[in-house]
Amino acid sequence: MLNAAYNILLMLIEPTLSTLYMVAGATVFSLILGFPLGILLCVTSAGNLIPQILFNKILEKITNILRSFPFIILMIIVFPLSRFIVGTSIGTAAAIVPLSIAAMPFVARIIKSALKEVNPEIIQAAKVMGSSNRQIIFKVMLPEAYPALIAGITLTIINIIGYAAMAGSMGGGGLGDLAIRYGYQRFRLDVMIGAVLVIIIMVEFVQFLGDKMVHTIMKRRGLEIK
Amino acid sequence: MITLRNISKNYEGVQAVDDISLKIHPNTVHGIMGRSGAGKSTLVRLMSLLECPDNGEVFFNDCRVDNLKGKALRERRRQLGMVFQNFNLFLSRNVFSNVAYPLEIAGVDKRSIQNRVYELLDLVELSSKIEYPINRLSGGQKQRIAIARALAHHPKILFCDEATSALDPQTTLTILQLIKDIQNRMNLTVVMITHQMEVVKEICAFVSIIDNGKVIKNESVQNLFSFPHTGTAHELISPLRYSDVILKKQRLHLVGNTTEDILSRLAKIYHTNVNIVTGSIRSVNNKSVSNFIIELTISEGTLNTIIADLRSQKISIEVLHA
Ligand SMILES: Nc1ncnc2c1ncn2[C@@H]1O[C@H](COP(=O)(O)OP(=O)(O)O)[C@@H](O)[C@H]1O
Ligand SMILES: [Mg+2]
Numbered sequence: 201m202l203n204a205a206y207n208i209l210l211m212l213i214e215p216t217l218s219t220l221y222m223v224a225g226a227t228v229f230s231l232i233l234g235f236p237l238g239i240l241l242c243v244t245s246a247g248n249l250i251p252q253i254l255f256n257k258i259l260e261k262i263t264n265i266l267r268s269f270p271f272i273i274l275m276i277i278v279f280p281l282s283r284f285i286v287g288t289s290i291g292t293a294a295a296i297v298p299l300s301i302a303a304m305p306f307v308a309r310i311i312k313s314a315l316k317e318v319n320p321e322i323i324q325a326a327k328v329m330g331s332s333n334r335q336i337i338f339k340v341m342l343p344e345a346y347p348a349l350i351a352g353i354t355l356t357i358i359n360i361i362g363y364a365a366m367a368g369s370m371g372g373g374g375l376g377d378l379a380i381r382y383g384y385q386r387f388r389l390d391v392m393i394g395a396v397l398v399i400i401i402m403v404e405f406v407q408f409l410g411d412k413m414v415h416t417i418m419k420r421r422g423l424e425i426k
Numbered sequence: 427m428i429t430l431r432n433i434s435k436n437y438e439g440v441q442a443v444d445d446i447s448l449k450i451h452p453n454t455v456h457g458i459m460g461r462s463g464a465g466k467s468t469l470v471r472l473m474s475l476l477e478c479p480d481n482g483e484v485f486f487n488d489c490r491v492d493n494l495k496g497k498a499l500r501e502r503r504r505q506l507g508m509v510f511q512n513f514n515l516f517l518s519r520n521v522f523s524n525v526a527y528p529l530e531i532a533g534v535d536k537r538s539i540q541n542r543v544y545e546l547l548d549l550v551e552l553s554s555k556i557e558y559p560i561n562r563l564s565g566g567q568k569q570r571i572a573i574a575r576a577l578a579h580h581p582k583i584l585f586c587d588e589a590t591s592a593l594d595p596q597t598t599l600t601i602l603q604l605i606k607d608i609q610n611r612m613n614l615t616v617v618m619i620t621h622q623m624e625v626v627k628e629i630c631a632f633v634s635i636i637d638n639g640k641v642i643k644n645e646s647v648q649n650l651f652s653f654p655h656t657g658t659a660h661e662l663i664s665p666l667r668y669s670d671v672i673l674k675k676q677r678l679h680l681v682g683n684t685t686e687d688i689l690s691r692l693a694k695i696y697h698t699n700v701n702i703v704t705g706s707i708r709s710v711n712n713k714s715v716s717n718f719i720i721e722l723t724i725s726e727g728t729l730n731t732i733i734a735d736l737r738s739q740k741i742s743i744e745v746l747h748a
Contacts, residue, residue: 325514328474329528330504343518421517422559
């Protein structure tokens with residue numbers, strides 16, 4: 201019994217590391233791509249910092265289309281791109297490409313809506329003090345929106361963990377792959393349960409960390425929550 | 427100091443400012459009064475270079491400023507300060523770094539920022555709150571911090587858009603006092619936008635009454651109150667409750683379940699000294715009944731609030747005319 205559990209634990213180590221690698225990579229790249237896009241979506245909207253109505257409409261459309269793309273299909277479409285960037289279209293590193301692309305519009309929307317919630321009057325106050333647009337974005341809007349941004353990024357990472365499991369089953373390796381290969385194909389329910397448990401722990405941990413950070417910021421700002 | 431020449435601003439068909447010409451003299455407090463929606467905020471946004479007029483020109487001294495762009499515009503804005511109804515402080519920054527912000531973005535070095543912030547907090551008497559988050563301050567304290575922040579660059583002009591409208595009468599008075607003080611000490615030109623006659627009467631030397639985007643009256647406050655008026659000017663002036671800003675000594679007789687606790691609470695909530703003239707606490711049927719005569723220096727508005735407050739606690743209260 202103990203031996204069996206130990207064996208499952210051993211089997212879980214490598215896929216867990218692959219999943220962490222995929223999630224971390226996709227988080228970093230989706231943030232790098234999605235953050236500027238989210239800022240652009242916000243500041244170019246009507247009545248905001250640099251209104252560019254047509255440009256904003258087009259950008260909105262593109263993000264929406266990207267966001268509504270089924271992930272599986274997106275993966276297949278970006279196979280050539282993954283091959284071009286990573287050198288192969290299978291494996292953990294290759295899976296980071298579609299994961300990042302899938303999460304990017306999600307990140308963009310979250311950043312956008314967090315920034316849109318910043319009180320326009322505060323932005324006006326910053327403006328009258330002689331701030332440049334760049335200073336308003338980086339010294340006012342982003343810091344003011346910090347709690348909402350952290351909450352949004354937490355949600356993004358949790359989503360990526362889910363997608364990573366799916367990507368795993370399509371040749372990306374990791375926990376999703378393990379669950380499918382053992383649980384589904386070899387009827388090893390125990391292995392599948394182990395894989396699912398690890399995924400749940402990951403999600404819970406990320407959520408806990410995110411909540412903790414938001415709580416800390418709120419407290420520093422003199423706001424107690426719950 | 428500020429000259430407006432035939433300025434207009436239209437928002438999708440709404441003529442918010444309609445061909446206004448106005449001179450604001452240096453080193454004065456100039457009130458801009460009018461009903462809600464009259465165009466006061468729009469006018470102040472045009473003066474504070476937050477927006478460009480559709481037509482007309484804005485001059486600071488003899489320098490045209492309404493057509494500035496980019497760096498020149500930002501530098502010009504640094505020569506004016508503005509405070510708002512809802513304070514508009516940065517919640518992501520504490521007291522110190524709120525006041526430091528305008529200096530920070532102008533590239534002032536750390537040492538000078540620190541010195542200036544200390545100076546400013548001293549001026550508004552909030553040095554003790556330097557590390558506080560904004561949410562831990564009262565409305566009046568927030569406005570003081572906002573004033574300190576607005577003064578960071580030694581501006582020559584201070585715009586106040588309904589700066590006291592979110593505050594109770596008592597706090598309003600202290601903020602007006604502070605503005606008056608600063609104006610005197612720093613030779614500031616202050617433009618006070620308000621819909622409250624009391625504010626105009628309290629600190630303005632000149633006043634322009636705005637209605638429907640037009641200036642309908644422009645004169646010294648002294649004249650405004652000396653002659654009868656018609657139309658909007660009359661409407662704005664007649665409901666004047668001068669009593670709301672005048673502090674008077676009031677003597678109150680309280681009977682009921684009052685303990686000293688309630689008196690100290692009054693002092694705390696209404697920021698006033700409570701003098702006990704006479705007082706006794708007696709035990710009747712195992713209940714203590716107190717009988718106090720106290721003296722407070724408060725405005726009529728605050729007096730009425732206190733009366734309502736105490737009556738809601740089943741304390742009988744009588745105003746004694748001293
Ligand atoms: N940014 C804006 N967009 C559209 N309409 C506006 C805007 N700002 C002001 N207005 C309109 O202009 C008029 C004057 O508004 P405002 O200057 O805010 O008045 P006040 O400050 O005297 O209450 C109002 O009818 C208001 O609806
Ligand atoms: Mg207004």
